Amino acid sequence: MDVDIIPTITPAETKSDKKVIEISNLRKGFAQQKVLYNVSLQLFNNENLVVLGKSGSGKSVLIKCIVRLLIPEDGTINVLGEDVSKLNRDELGEMRKKIGFLFQSGALYDSMTVKQNLEFPLKRIKKNLTQKEIDDKVKEVLENVGLSEALNKMPSQLSGGMRKRISLARTIVVDPMIMLYDEPTTGLDPVTSDEISSLINYVQKTYKTSSLIITHDIECARTTANRLIMLQDGEVYLEGTLEEFEKSTDKVITSFFK
Numbered sequence: 471m472d473v474d475i476i477p478t479i480t481p482a483e484t485k486s487d488k489k490v491i492e493i494s495n496l497r498k499g500f501a502q503q504k505v506l507y508n509v510s511l512q513l514f515n516n517e518n519l520v521v522l523g524k525s526g527s528g529k530s531v532l533i534k535c536i537v538r539l540l541i542p543e544d545g546t547i548n549v550l551g552e553d554v555s556k557l558n559r560d561e562l563g564e565m566r567k568k569i570g571f572l573f574q575s576g577a578l579y580d581s582m583t584v585k586q587n588l589e590f591p592l593k594r595i596k597k598n599l600t601q602k603e604i605d606d607k608v609k610e611v612l613e614n615v616g617l618s619e620a621l622n623k624m625p626s627q628l629s630g631g632m633r634k635r636i637s638l639a640r641t642i643v644v645d646p647m648i649m650l651y652d653e654p655t656t657g658l659d660p661v662t663s664d665e666i667s668s669l670i671n672y673v674q675k676t677y678k679t680s681s682l683i684i685t686h687d688i689e690c691a692r693t694t695a696n697r698l699i700m701l702q703d704g705e706v707y708l709e710g711t712l713e714e715f716e717k718s719t720d721k722v723i724t725s726f727f728k
Contacts, residue, residue, distance in 0.1 A: 570646035631662035
């Protein structure tokens with residue numbers, strides 16, 4: 471891929487009935503504030519599932535519960551066939567190794583070069599790799615996000631969009647089975663947002679990932695979604711295809727899809 475021009479890539483078609491995440495009747499609040507209430511959803515193998523909702527609707531809380539960064543009050547979360555609440559510390563660590571989490575901030579280590587940022591998770595998770603295998607994997611993921619020339623640069627030398635792409639490269643370098651995207655296009659200009667959305671689809675097709683994409687960016691949703699869920703007041707308000715959402719006459723839905 472060219473560093474400046476990332477072609478528009480559509481999401482892969484999915485027909486799998488294999489569930490990689492299944493959430494049932496999830497509840498989570500803080501003090502007296504209800505955030506999530508009886509949320510149920512399923513993510514299927516090799517699917518891009520977009521979760522829409524305005525700020526404060528519980529989207530980010532949802533994905534933090536999935537990887538047990540937050541503990542829900544009630545409900546069940548099954549990831550790759552395992553009940554997350556019943557995993558001990560080591561089992562939870564092993565489960566998290568199969569999940570890529572792209573944070574809003576990107577969360578790169580500012581004191582490390584791009585190469586060192588990408589090597590870090592590889593050396594921590596795939597401990598038996600040789601240096602050549604590490605170098606080859608770093609080269610592969612940088613090529614896949616269109617930033618081969620950034621290998622020895624510091625994060626401070628990169629634009630916001632480039633940092634986001636390096637963060638995505640660092641996430642996929644360990645070959646996760648599931649990707650969790652937390653507002654992947656927030657703070658980016660429209661052109662760069664489109665590039666990141668196309669990269670999400672490219673990752674889905676290249677690495678056969680199943681992805682949960684948290685966003686309030688409708689263009690990102692349009693580009694990436696195989697299926698969508700709308701959260702409203704902490705509950706699932708509507709679930710369906712992009713076509714069903716765009717044809718809806720419901721005022722809550724049309725306020726997003728103007």
